[in-house]
Amino acid sequence: MRPLDVLWVGLGGGLGSALRCWIGRLVGEAYKGRFPLSTFLINISGSLVIGYLSVLFNVDWHNRYGHGMVVNALVITGVLGGYTTFSSMQLDAARVPAKQHARVAASYLLLSVAAGLLAALAGAALARAQD
Amino acid sequence: MGLRFAVLLVFVGGAVGAIARELLMLLVPTLSRGFPLDILVANVFASLVIGFSTGRHSRKVINDTWHLMVTTGFAGGLSTFSSFAYASTVLMKASITGALVAAAYVLISLMMGYIAVIFGMKIGEQSH
Numbered sequence: 001m002r003p004l005d006v007l008w009v010g011l012g013g014g015l016g017s018a019l020r021c022w023i024g025r026l027v028g029e030a031y032k033g034r035f036p037l038s039t040f041l042i043n044i045s046g047s048l049v050i051g052y053l054s055v056l057f058n059v060d061w062h063n064r065y066g067h068g069m070v071v072n073a074l075v076i077t078g079v080l081g082g083y084t085t086f087s088s089m090q091l092d093a094a095r096v097p098a099k100q101h102a103r104v105a106a107s108y109l110l111l112s113v114a115a116g117l118l119a120a121l122a123g124a125a126l127a128r129a130q131d
Numbered sequence: 132m133g134l135r136f137a138v139l140l141v142f143v144g145g146a147v148g149a150i151a152r153e154l155l156m157l158l159v160p161t162l163s164r165g166f167p168l169d170i171l172v173a174n175v176f177a178s179l180v181i182g183f184s185t186g187r188h189s190r191k192v193i194n195d196t197w198h199l200m201v202t203t204g205f206a207g208g209l210s211t212f213s214s215f216a217y218a219s220t221v222l223m224k225a226s227i228t229g230a231l232v233a234a235a236y237v238l239i240s241l242m243m244g245y246i247a248v249i250f251g252m253k254i255g256e257q258s259h
Contacts, residue, residue, distance in 0.1 A: 006150055013149020013208045014142040021141040021203050025134060046213040054217060061221045076214070077153055082145045084212035087177040088203070090244040091185060094252065109241050116216035117223075124220065 005073040012078015020083050036092035039085060040112060046084035047116040050076060051123025056130075137199060144204015148177070152209050164232045165225070167218045170211065171240055177210035178247035186255020215240060 020042050027038035054061065057071050089112055093105040152173045159169040181202045188198040215237075222233035 006153060009153040010146040010150045013152075014146030017145020017148070017204055017208045018138045018142040020145075020207060021138050022134070024203070025137075043212040043216075047216040050213040050217045051220065061218065073153075077156070078149055080213040081152060081211040082149045082208045085177075085207040086174040086210035086212045086215055086240070086244060087181040087206040087248070088210075089212065090178045090248045091181050091202075093245055094182065094248040105245070109245070112212075113216070113219075113237055113241065116212060117220055120213075120217040120220045124217075 008070060008073035009078045009081075012074040012080075013082035016079040016082025016084075019079075020085065036089075036108070039088045039092055040115070043084045043089065043112060044115050044119045046080050047119040048123040050080050051120035051125075052127045053080075053123075055124045055127035132195060132199070140196060140200040141204040141207070144200040145208030148205040148208025148210075151205075152211065164228060165222055166232055166236055167214075170214050170218065171236070171243070174210045174215060174240055175243045175247045177206040178244040179251040180209070181206040182248035182251025182253075183255040184251075186252040186257075188255075190256055190258065 023042060024038040027041065031037050053059070053071065053075060057069070059069075059072060059076065089109070093109050096105045096108070152170075155173050156169045159172050162168045184193065184198055184201040184206070187193045188195075193201075219233045219237055222229040222236065
């Protein structure tokens with residue numbers, strides 16, 4: 001890893017997180033329901049893009065860091081890592097009212113993961129279809 | 132809090148969180164069979180942090196500014212859903228063993244992350 005990579009990751013992570021914050025506010029203003037829609041949409045769209053870019057740029061997934069590719073540090077680890085969030089999803093699940101807790105929380109988490117995996121697969125398939 | 136100030140706070144927290152994740156990726160080895168332990172550690176730790184900060188905030192020990200920078204910023208930048216999801220699909224497609232590892236990775240991540248948030252909130256809500 002080069003020191004420059006850390007800088008790219010920091011810049012990308014800051015930008016991705018700021019984008020998440022901004023989109024979160026926009027979605028929050030447009031949708032007042034109980035479902036944590038902003039985190040859900042952010043995570044699914046980020047998964048689609050990571051699948052697409054990883055195939056497009058031939059990212060060797062198991063050796064994706066420390067190889068000096070700016071797209072890995074800036075975009076994949078940085079922007080997409082900062083944009084999507086695992087912790088907010090878990091906080092949303094933990095905040096389900098006690099009455100309906102276990103089933104609703106588990107359904108939300110499993111739905112998020114299923115949609116995220118499908119989005120990542122779809123993104124990868126989309127990039128392959130363009131070759 | 133104005134949108135511009137909020138976005139700036141989140142930018143700073145997110146940058147620090149993402150760098151911490153990059154360092155974790157370099158320090159924590161991927162387990163055998165491709166189990167992404169590094170991302171698991173980042174996600175579970177970030178879940179602990181977001182729970183703890185939420186607990187402290189509900190006790191009014193930390194203000195809105197810190198809370199936003201730590202939760203939406205730092206914990207959001209440290210944790211990642213995109214790498215979590217994509218790594219699972221790469222494992223799934225590799226082999227039958229890979230698919231089992233992916234299933235274990237997803238379930239362990241969800242359970243440990245959930246427990247970490249609840250535990251973080253509990254200790255964060257304690258009065259001192």
